[in-house]
Amino acid sequence: MTIAAECYFLDVGQGSSNVILLGERRALVIDCGRSASIPLQLLKRHVDQIVALIVSHNDIDHHGGVTDILVAYPKAIDQLYFLQDRPIEHLHLYAVVKKEHEAGNLVNPPLRLERQNKPRIIYQDESASLSLELYFPTFLDNLDAQKAAESNATSAVLILFCGSRRVVFPGDTSIDDWRRIRTRLGKAIAADIVAVPHHGGRLSQTRSTNKSQTEYQRRIADEQHWLYTEALRCSHAVVSVGTSNNYGHPRAETALALRQAQTVFLCTQITQRCHDELEQLRPGVIRPAFPSRSRPTQDRTPSGRSRNVACAGTIIAEIGPDKVTIQRLEQHQDAVDRLCRSPAGHPLCREMSFES
Ligand SMILES: [Zn+2]
Ligand SMILES: [Zn+2]
Incomplete structure (x- = not known):
């Protein structure tokens, strides 16, 4: 099998960072997590030139590590893409990028992360049938999100194409x-792998009211069901999530919608929802691949909750024009199946109902 690229869905805890290795020590980087320590461990080992560094939106769990990557790769980032999703005085990257560009470390001025009539080609290698394209947002989408003060609503959607294979990076x-x-395309996007948007959390601004919790859950369930049947059909889904996240990521409604769509889904870290005694599982549901935020030894939050316990840890996919292969997939799925047989384990990715 020809491999055109290797895609790392990095275990950065609660946040997102994806690195696509292109060979010849070059890479595409989509988001950098809350801090750059995990992406930098990978980049320092395999990469001299970052062809494109793309920040899907300016929430800290996606852009936090950008500054350190800019500093670690002077004159070695061909193109930086980001967008304005909040007032300029709150746009952290503005000052950082301006400084690095004026100092000559970022050689090319940054580009706005926007498409026009057609999806925008961010990277293309015709000999490898490989391209990375921006499907969302347009400038108007960006302005709408700013008006609504909702940064996730202007998050970029990028698709990596390799022959007939597709990997979707939809940020939040x-x-x-x-x-x-969906309206613009007139059809659903079919993908081999999707990095699940917003870490498997709710995708609308709908908030829970104590008036009707069931109605709230039902609405979120309907949204997720619509997404994974009508807009985005994927055979594999990756949830980038931290063990101790306080957001309830991934939501049971997301897990159910993915299960109903017969999608195999993998989380980078296991959460409190899935096992009663997380410390029993260290170093992880499977031993995490390098690099990973997950820890082999006890790691707790100040309030005593377990954190950074690997589920799949960093997930690595080999991308070829005919086939996408997720490394250690079978091993991970077998390990999750075994959890179901232990009294303490009740993994969310195996449940078929969300109502408790
Ligand atoms: Zn966000
Ligand atoms: Zn996020």
């Missing part, structure tokens, strides 16, 4: 974004 896109994308 909202359900309204997906309605726009």
